[in-house]
Amino acid sequence: MRARLAPLFALIGGDAQADRVVPPTGFTANLTVFSSGAMAFLAVFALALSLATGRLAEQWGDALAQSSTIRVSAPEGQMDQQVIAVMDVLRTTPGVADARVLTDEEQRALLEPWFGPDLPLDTLPIPRLIEVIEEGDGYDPEGLRQRLAGEAPGAVLDDHTRWRDPLVRAANRLRMLGAISIVLIAATTGTIITLAANAALAANAQVIHVLRLVGARDSYIAGAFVRRFTLRALIGAFAGMLAGVIAILLLPSADVGGGFLTGLGFQGWHWALPFAIPLLAALVAFAATRRAANTTLRELS
Amino acid sequence: MIEFEEVSYGYSGGGALLSDVSLKLAPGSFHFLTGPSGAGKTTLLKLCYGALVPTQGRATLFGADVRAMTRDDVAEARRRIGVVHQDVQFLDHMNVVENVALPLMVSGRTTDVQDIADLLEWVGLTGQTDALPPELSGGERQRAALARAVILSPEVILADEPTGNVDWEMSLRLLQLLVELNRMGKTVLIATHDMNLIRQAKAQVQARVLRISGGRVLLAGADL
Numbered sequence: 001m002r003a004r005l006a007p008l009f010a011l012i013g014g015d016a017q018a019d020r021v022v023p024p025t026g027f028t029a030n031l032t033v034f035s036s037g038a039m040a041f042l043a044v045f046a047l048a049l050s051l052a053t054g055r056l057a058e059q060w061g062d063a064l065a066q067s068s069t070i071r072v073s074a075p076e077g078q079m080d081q082q083v084i085a086v087m088d089v090l091r092t093t094p095g096v097a098d099a100r101v102l103t104d105e106e107q108r109a110l111l112e113p114w115f116g117p118d119l120p121l122d123t124l125p126i127p128r129l130i131e132v133i134e135e136g137d138g139y140d141p142e143g144l145r146q147r148l149a150g151e152a153p154g155a156v157l158d159d160h161t162r163w164r165d166p167l168v169r170a171a172n173r174l175r176m177l178g179a180i181s182i183v184l185i186a187a188t189t190g191t192i193i194t195l196a197a198n199a200a201l202a203a204n205a206q207v208i209h210v211l212r213l214v215g216a217r218d219s220y221i222a223g224a225f226v227r228r229f230t231l232r233a234l235i236g237a238f239a240g241m242l243a244g245v246i247a248i249l250l251l252p253s254a255d256v257g258g259g260f261l262t263g264l265g266f267q268g269w270h271w272a273l274p275f276a277i278p279l280l281a282a283l284v285a286f287a288a289t290r291r292a293a294n295t296t297l298r299e300l301s
Numbered sequence: 302m303i304e305f306e307e308v309s310y311g312y313s314g315g316g317a318l319l320s321d322v323s324l325k326l327a328p329g330s331f332h333f334l335t336g337p338s339g340a341g342k343t344t345l346l347k348l349c350y351g352a353l354v355p356t357q358g359r360a361t362l363f364g365a366d367v368r369a370m371t372r373d374d375v376a377e378a379r380r381r382i383g384v385v386h387q388d389v390q391f392l393d394h395m396n397v398v399e400n401v402a403l404p405l406m407v408s409g410r411t412t413d414v415q416d417i418a419d420l421l422e423w424v425g426l427t428g429q430t431d432a433l434p435p436e437l438s439g440g441e442r443q444r445a446a447l448a449r450a451v452i453l454s455p456e457v458i459l460a461d462e463p464t465g466n467v468d469w470e471m472s473l474r475l476l477q478l479l480v481e482l483n484r485m486g487k488t489v490l491i492a493t494h495d496m497n498l499i500r501q502a503k504a505q506v507q508a509r510v511l512r513i514s515g516g517r518v519l520l521a522g523a524d525l
Contacts, residue, residue: 021406023394210390214449215380216407217373297372 021211022204022224028196032229035192036236036281037243043185043277044244050178051273052264057171066134067160068141070099073127074154083128085152090132093147095139102129127154189233189281190288197229197292208300222293226286233285237278245274302326302488303349303382303457308358309516310344318344320516321358326457326490331483331506333499334492336513342492345513346459349490350382351375363456380408383450387462389442391434397421398430401448408453417452424448424478440471447478457488464498472498480506 070090074082083101090099102110104122107129111119132139141159148155201208204225211221248265266273303326311317318341326332326349334342347353348360351367360367362378370378391400398417405412421427424444429437437445443463450458460479464472476498483489483506493499502508511518 020395020399021392021403023392206390207392210392210403211407212376213379213384213386213390214404214407215376215453217376219373220407 019224019227022200022207022228028200028203029228029232031196032193032232032285033236033239035196036189036233036285037240039185039189039192040237040240040277040281041244041247043182043280044241044248044274046178046181046185047273047277048248048264048266050175050181051266051270053174053178054171055267057167057174066138068132068134069158069160070130070132070148071127071156071158072130072152072154073125073156074152076125078154079128082152082154083130086130086148086155089144089147089151090130093139093144095134095136096132097135098133100131102131130155186280186284189237190284193229193233193285194288194292197225197289198296200225200229201293201296205300208297218294218297222290222297225293226289229289230282230286234278234282237281241274241277245271302328302363304361305348305355306359306361308348308355308360310341310348310353310356317356317516319348319513319518322518324511324518326488328456328488329483329486330488331480331502331508332490333502333508333510334490334513334518335494335496335499335510337494340513341516342494342513343461345518346384346461346490346492349457349459350384351378380404380453381455382457382459383447383453383455385443385446385450385458385460385463387465389434389446391442391445393434396431396433397426397437397445400434401445401452403449404453410453412452420448420452425474439466440468440474443467443471443475444478447475451482451487455487457490458482460489460491460493462493463491464493464495469497473501476502 070086072079072082072086087099087101090096107126108117108119110129111126141157141161145157148157208221251264305322305324308319308322309317310319322345334345336342344353348355348367349362351362351370354360354367362370362375363381365374365378367375392403395403398421399406401421402412402417418427418430421430424447426441426444426448429441429445434442434445443466447460447463450460458479463475463479467475472495479489479491480502491502499508499510503510509520511520513519
């Protein structure tokens with residue numbers, strides 16, 4: 001393990017003299033700094049998007065998971081009796097914190113978007129709705145269904161599973177998409193840095209020739225390039241990350257009216273996550289340049 | 302030290318440039334390698350410092366078969382061989398002192414600043430320490446290259462047409478420096494087609510003259 005990390009320690013330790021042997025080349029330096037910065041900026045947004053959408057879906061899922069609805073459909077004259085039976089069952093059901101029958105006004109409000117404001121509820125055979133609030137780990141839905149079937153045959157339990165499951169799936173997919181985006185950004189950064197490193201190595205073929213002539217090992221020559229590109233990527237990515245974080249900070253603060261868009265950002269310890277992006281960029285640059293340098297040096301043998 | 306046994310070498314797409322070359326550079330010996338342009342002098346020198354691997358035969362550097370050497374082994378061997386090229390190659394963004402000290406840098410060694418100053422004085426470059434290579438004359442570049450070649454105190458000095466781009470006076474000066482190195486016990490091999498230089502050297506030091514002809518290396522005769 002220590003041997004594997006040795007090149008990284010050497011990189012951190014640095015070698016000012018080795019850095020001098022490779023002349024600074026403007027084009028590849030600018031390309032590396034710019035691409036690392038741009039990719040880090042995008043990575044901040046991918047990270048924020050992934051965390052925010054995941055958070056939002058979890059909130060929806062949690063909210064729905066804590067409540068359920070019982071719909072009571074019964075012939076005229078039996079409705080009240082069945083509602084009372086359902087409430088009795090709920091009162092003795094473990095995991096149920098509260099249950100209440102929705103008022104006519106609440107039911108009218110629910111139906112208003114579809115039927116308008118003047119719906120004559122008392123003349124229509126509309127089922128009664130009972131809202132159930134859960135506590136702790138919630139109740140056993142199968143057990144409750146069986147008891148309801150016995151005590152109130154017209155009652156149907158809707159525990160929101162069919163709504164919650166797609167949201168949970170969406171949350172997981174969004175998290176995965178965010179992770180894939182970050183991996184793609186890292187891969188693109190690696191590709192650009194590999195191209196820049198190859199260009200720098202090709203432009204410095206004469207330098208490599210001279211260094212070999214005087215007895216430089218390949219690790220010494222590769223180290224000079226690797227160190228330079230890693231530091232450039234680190235600096236560029238840090239600047240890009242800072243710009244991304246500032247842009248996130250400048251977004252309007254989260255509120256209910258803003259919904260998803262104003263919730264885009266970081267919360268709590270998640271604010272520390274963007275600071276891992278420059279390190280990731282440096283790691284990618286280190287691996288990409290090392291590979292490019294070793295390949296080129298092998299080919300130049 | 303450096304030994305070839307029936308070594309042949311040919312570049313891809315061409316025939317053998319060198320055939321069945323057997324030679325031995327003994328410690329403290331002085332050799333000239335001569336022959337017409339394109340005869341293979343530079344190729345032979347490259348085989349001597351491991352830049353090329355024989356297509357046939359066996360080449361050993363300090364007892365190690367070149368074919369079995371890793372790139373790191375070759376790098377280590379080059380620290381024991383100082384090379385001076387006709388078209389001297391420097392790092393143009395570094396000054397003379399830094400270029401001369403380059404072998405120290407890459408091998409992680411250090412030396413006293415005074416030692417480098419003495420070395421530059423020996424080759425007559427005291428006034429050009431801060432100059433960049435493109436600012437040097439041909440002769441100054443050759444002397445800087447010689448200083449760089451000897452800074453690690455190598456056992457062997459290989460010089461490829463070291464006087465090709467300088468006037469006669471400077472050629473004699475460079476020759477004098479190489480003779481001095483040989484007197485210090487260094488093995489010297491100079492590739493040149495300058496017969497006057499060879500004659501001048503033979504008056505000062507016991508030198509073997511090898512001639513490349515038809516891809517083979519022969520010991521030159523009395524015409525020298």
